[in-house]
Amino acid sequence: MRGPLSRADMARRAAQDIPEGAYVNLGIGLPTMISDYLPPDREIILHTENGMLGMGPVAVGDQIDPDLINAGKIPVTELPGAAYFHHADSFAMMRGGHLDICVLGAFQVSITGDLANWHTGGEGAIPAVGGAMDLAIGAKEVFVIMELFTRDGSCKLVPECTFPLTGIGCVGTVYTDYAVFTIASDGVTVVEAFGGLGVQDLEKSTGLSLRG
Amino acid sequence: MISKIIGSVAEAIADVRDGSTVMIGGFGSAGQPVELIDALLEQGAKDLTVVNNNAGNGTTGLAALLQARRVRKIICSFPRQVDSQVFDGLYRAGELELELVPQGTLAERIRAGGAGIAGFFTPTGYGTMLADGKETRRIDGRDYVLESALSADFALIKAHRGDRLGNLVYRKTARNFGPLMVGAASVAIAQVASIVEVGELDPESVVTPGIYVQRVVEVSSHTPPSTQGQ
Numbered sequence: 205m206r207g208p209l210s211r212a213d214m215a216r217r218a219a220q221d222i223p224e225g226a227y228v229n230l231g232i233g234l235p236t237m238i239s240d241y242l243p244p245d246r247e248i249i250l251h252t253e254n255g256m257l258g259m260g261p262v263a264v265g266d267q268i269d270p271d272l273i274n275a276g277k278i279p280v281t282e283l284p285g286a287a288y289f290h291h292a293d294s295f296a297m298m299r300g301g302h303l304d305i306c307v308l309g310a311f312q313v314s315i316t317g318d319l320a321n322w323h324t325g326g327e328g329a330i331p332a333v334g335g336a337m338d339l340a341i342g343a344k345e346v347f348v349i350m351e352l353f354t355r356d357g358s359c360k361l362v363p364e365c366t367f368p369l370t371g372i373g374c375v376g377t378v379y380t381d382y383a384v385f386t387i388a389s390d391g392v393t394v395v396e397a398f399g400g401l402g403v404q405d406l407e408k409s410t411g412l413s414l415r416g
Numbered sequence: 417m418i419s420k421i422i423g424s425v426a427e428a429i430a431d432v433r434d435g436s437t438v439m440i441g442g443f444g445s446a447g448q449p450v451e452l453i454d455a456l457l458e459q460g461a462k463d464l465t466v467v468n469n470n471a472g473n474g475t476t477g478l479a480a481l482l483q484a485r486r487v488r489k490i491i492c493s494f495p496r497q498v499d500s501q502v503f504d505g506l507y508r509a510g511e512l513e514l515e516l517v518p519q520g521t522l523a524e525r526i527r528a529g530g531a532g533i534a535g536f537f538t539p540t541g542y543g544t545m546l547a548d549g550k551e552t553r554r555i556d557g558r559d560y561v562l563e564s565a566l567s568a569d570f571a572l573i574k575a576h577r578g579d580r581l582g583n584l585v586y587r588k589t590a591r592n593f594g595p596l597m598v599g600a601a602s603v604a605i606a607q608v609a610s611i612v613e614v615g616e617l618d619p620e621s622v623v624t625p626g627i628y629v630q631r632v633v634e635v636s637s638h639t640p641p642s643t644q645g646q
Contacts, residue, residue, distance in 0.1 A: 299540060333519070335493070337541045337546065
């Protein structure tokens with residue numbers, strides 16, 4: 205069940221909300237795609253949890269250096285003004301509230317902003333948390349970018365997460381292929397819907413009570 | 417005259433014992449001290465507890481150590497990767513104990529281990545299954561989990577350049593856990609691409625002061641790992 209926006213469109217839409225001067229961490233997968241769509245007229249500094257600010261685009265050809273990788277272990281480049289630091293500093297930046305925005309993928313987000321994105325809890329599934337829990341509670345704002353429905357049609361924006369939690373009440377904005385939602389103490393608001401959908405259409409498909 | 421320089425990786429890790437706790441630097445393969453790990457494999461110590469961000473990639477380095485059944489327990493944040501088949505098999509067979517730690521908590525536990533801090537309250541993981549059974553506390557309206565320091569008998573790390581006093585500089589994102597692990601281990605062993613004369617490293621740019629490092633061994637990046645540690 206895919207919505208009106210492609211994954212690239214979703215990344216482009218999320219990129220619009222990252223302001224000039226922001227320090228940003230982009231998670232592995234779809235969040236990483238946002239870096240391709242950051243408005244060129246804004247100076248935005250990317251953080252990678254493995255110890256760098258000022259991360260540049262993916263390295264190609266002669267640029268590839270095994271000592272210079274991103275959190276997904278993909279070779280990247282450095283931009284002028286970049287800085288390297290060790291892991292405790294990297295996570296102090298996060299946990300200490302110095303990062304403006306982090307963008308994460310998710311299995312589920314609850315209507316109170318709980319996040320589940322690290323473990324399915326399934327039989328035989330090997331748990332791997334990495335920096336997910338630190339990112340979820342550390343950045344000033346946490347964005348999630350995800351398809352609104354799973355392949356079998358289950359809504360991923362849920363009254364309560366059924367997968368193991370990554371963080372509690374931490375997600376503020378959710379970018380999906382159907383709509384952009386914000387989550388606050390007064391509920392979930394549809395900021396923008398795509399493909400001519402209205403709030404009532406989304407309420408029907410998600411089964412949630414939404415604000416317009 | 418102080419000299420922490422050791423002639424070979426084999427000598428550098430010779431006194432690792434069965435049952436030792438060994439911190440191993442690296443994030444994936446960046447900063448992984450492959451030659452020291454290969455020497456440890458050759459040396460034969462077993463029942464090791466290993467602290468690393470990951471749990472081995474492919475079939476070399478840490479993965480080879482796991483494959484040889486030398487490791488009893490691994491403390492890490494991200495074991496599951498596309499090429500972590502060695503770990504996956506051992507874990508599913510119940511032959512390897514896993515302590516899973518959020519990455520920032522892992523880094524801070526190691527930092528604390530070297531800094532004389534017994535434990536700390538962190539907001540990371542609060543309300544999740546990784547905080548199950550741990551003490552929690554509300555401080556100024558926010559909830560925190562008590563996490564303990566980690567220390568080790570040995571740290572094996574990779575740096576870029578070092579001198580006989582143990583001062584180290586790193587290269588790009590290969591720095592990662594190195595500067596933390598050397599503080600948390602009784603014996604910190606750094607493999608470096610080159611050893612330089614004392615005074616050559618700019619004191620303003622030294623990342624790890626030599627006080628934290630007990631042994632420095634030069635490993636030429638042009639030498640294939642398989643010929644090291646003989």
